[in-house]
Amino acid sequence: MSEERAVAAVEATGIAYEVTRHGPVGSLAEAAAARGIEPRQLVKSLVVRRADDDFLFVLVPGDRTISWPKLRQLLGVSRMSMPDAAVALEATGYERGTITPFGSLRAWPVVVDERVDGTISLGGGAHGVGLKVDAGDMIRVLDAQVADVSEPQ
Template structure:
């Protein structure tokens, strides 16, 4: 599964026409370790979260590594009173990717994408379909390639 998922993501990155580099690293135990392995700051790691609006109605939310979804902000943006995160099996079913490897690039369905307004910079690192594999590219290219809506939808993550 992982090999096919990585191939699908790589093909989608290629098809997007934007320049990117792939980084492969072993298992990491923290955001800081992942950032170090990828050569970026923790805020440059982009988490792709799958959010459910309703039956068979999902979207991707791109969240900087040092932040978390603000549910009130996201609900207000979408004009809904209820959102949820699907369990790992549903997330895999609707994207084709295991949790921890999810990316909008090459997802089985092209769900809408919302990028937090802090997804900025010359380089961001986003999952590339397999554990320990990431693509690094310009934030603007991610937003443009995915036709992402940019909005303030996060809050600082609590420090562990």
């Protein structure tokens, strides 16, 4: 059901998209290769908790990670955390490794790292499923905030 929810949500936005499917992979690099893209184009959708029942999505290129100091400064908060897998599932309706802002159980705010551009692939709601979209279109339809929130891995 999760894949169908994600695809229906991106379809409802009216932006161009492509669903890609592949078998099990052991790393982000393998997933990018299976989707025919560079690791930086495989965008990680990370769930961040600001407070009880207050989450947001932070989208960063696959070859980078969240910069906690930059994100805290952007949001004006002193503490944030990554919820465990069960809490992330409850907050979004998606398992880790499948998370996408498209079709989340709640429309949490979205912050996108400024390096996310061009054709990207993000989680498609199920393991081995990706949604290829144009980053600018995604940012627009998700009303995402774009900022420098990542650092090299």
